[in-house]
Amino acid sequence: MRGIILARFTSFIRNPWLFALFTGMSIIFALIIGNFGADNEKVTVPVYGDEALQTDTIGTALAENEVYNFKWMKKEELEETIRRGNAEAGVNIEEDGYEMIVGIDSSNVKLMEQTVAGIYTDKIQGENLLAVSDAQTEEEKEELLAAFQQAKEEPVFKITNQSFHSSETFIYDNGLHSLFGFTLFFVIYTICYNVLPILIEKKAGVWDRMILSPMKKWEMYIANLIYSFFEGYLQVVIIFTVFRFIVGMDFQGKFLQILLLMIPYVFAIVSLAIFLTALVKNTQQFNAALPIVSVSMAMIGGAFWPIEIVQSEFLLALSKINPLTYGMEALNGLVIYNTPLDQLLMPISILLLMGVIFMGVGIHLMERRHV
Known part of the structure; x- marks a missing residue:
């Protein structure tokens, strides 16, 4: 019995290609059909506006967003991107507001707009906070804005979500x-x-x-x-x-x-x-x-x-x-x-x-x- 097992192992070492083929096919098909890594990619959203806005508060907040990849481009390039269907919507960024350019009206567009609106809301709140404060130097203003941002990230209420499923659901x-x-x-x-x-x-x-x-x-x-x-x-x-x-x-x-x-x-x-x-x-x-x-x-x-x-x-x-x-x-x-x-x-x-x-x-x- 040991001789047979040893002979089979020797044959496997000399010719492992069939084993490697089925193993590789399992991995490749699972990777392709399962779309591994796709969920971690950010959704690209084309953006255009003045170059000064790219380094302003709005531009910095857009760059730090963890959900969307806001990509700056020219207006003609943005319109062409949306026309070809490579993006569902784009954003025209201005100092005092924004404009959504929609190619495909979907729930994703609404989420994009909520994200941009939230950034503008944070900017307005920060400006109002500085207006009523007694901060004089740039360091004091930065500390005040940092404290404001930290307070936003620490909500007063903590909500715990639980889900359940019945025997008829999967x-x-x-x-x-x-x-x-x-x-x-x-x-x-x-x-x-x-x-x-x-x-x-x-x-x-x-x-x-x-x-x-x-x-x-x-x-x-x-x-x-x-x-x-x-x-x-x-x-x-x-x-x-x-x-x-x-x-x-x-x-x-x-x-x-x-x-x-x-x-x-x-x-x-x-x-x-x-x-x-x-x-x-x-x-x-x-x-x-x-x-x-x-x-x-x-x-x-x-x-x-x-x-x-x-x-x-x-x-x-x-x-x-x-x-x-x-x-x-x-x-x-x-x-x-x-x-x-x-x-x-x-x-x-x-x-x-x-x-x-x-x-x-x-x-x-x-x-x-x-x-």
């Missing part, structure tokens, strides 16, 4: 859903192509010759399944590690718990791969069946879109026998719904049960076919 996070879905989807290919050598070696008579040695048949199965589990789980660990430490996703502080949850899912997929291998007769049938099975599992199990939006009772019934469904349920429950790990025993138990059933039936069918 929370959707595009980034997490894409990451979970594509990770669970592509690991199916990695595991299945690692189980395929069992079929190839059986058809070629390699197992018949190995049985003549002191090695037992169950040891050959265990060795191949251990290696398939290892490579599939390694892919999952690499993907989540990349998103945790490179992309910067914190997973609500549950990174290690996620890796723990993936163990029963990977086990179930290894067992499913054994079952699929037992149903086909040759490599050609396997290559034809695998994409159909994997894509169907992803579509029905909620990897490509939330399963909560599916209305078909038939498809929902099929999802109950799909390991990917319970993998997504466990991950979403842990990270998105903050469900404690001990309350996720239902999907974990179902994945383990599926793994035992698929493996038992698969090995039985395989042995009957090759007797």
Whole structure:
């Protein structure tokens, strides 16, 4: 058994390209579909006005805004930007007021206007404060304005917001859903192509010759399944590690718990791969069946879109026998719904049960076919 595992590891080191392909595809698709980093980009708002205003109080406040990127440009350039649809609106900044130039009337435009109006309001309040104060020097005026700004940032009332959801509602996070879905989807290919050598070696008579040695048949199965589990789980660990430490996703502080949850899912997929291998007769049938099975599992199990939006009772019934469904349920429950790990025993138990059933039936069918 050790010899088989060692041989498989040696083969992996010499030819890791298939593993790298599926791992890379999982990361790339999750990054693209999940729009990672897009939420942190500021919305660009074109602005024009006198050059003196760019360094004035208004210009400084616009530059320090944390939501919008106010970009100064000429009037003709601003109008052309809005006309082409590259910006929803622009702002004409003046000393005593502003003018909104709207291209697309949307809720974002109203938020932009509120932001600009707030800046002008702060300026007017600051000027009124200086007018009624006895500040004489520039230092005194700056200290007074700084105290005024600090008072604004420390409100008198503190408001605590709480939200809740009923059992009929669901929370959707595009980034997490894409990451979970594509990770669970592509690991199916990695595991299945690692189980395929069992079929190839059986058809070629390699197992018949190995049985003549002191090695037992169950040891050959265990060795191949251990290696398939290892490579599939390694892919999952690499993907989540990349998103945790490179992309910067914190997973609500549950990174290690996620890796723990993936163990029963990977086990179930290894067992499913054994079952699929037992149903086909040759490599050609396997290559034809695998994409159909994997894509169907992803579509029905909620990897490509939330399963909560599916209305078909038939498809929902099929999802109950799909390991990917319970993998997504466990991950979403842990990270998105903050469900404690001990309350996720239902999907974990179902994945383990599926793994035992698929493996038992698969090995039985395989042995009957090759007797």
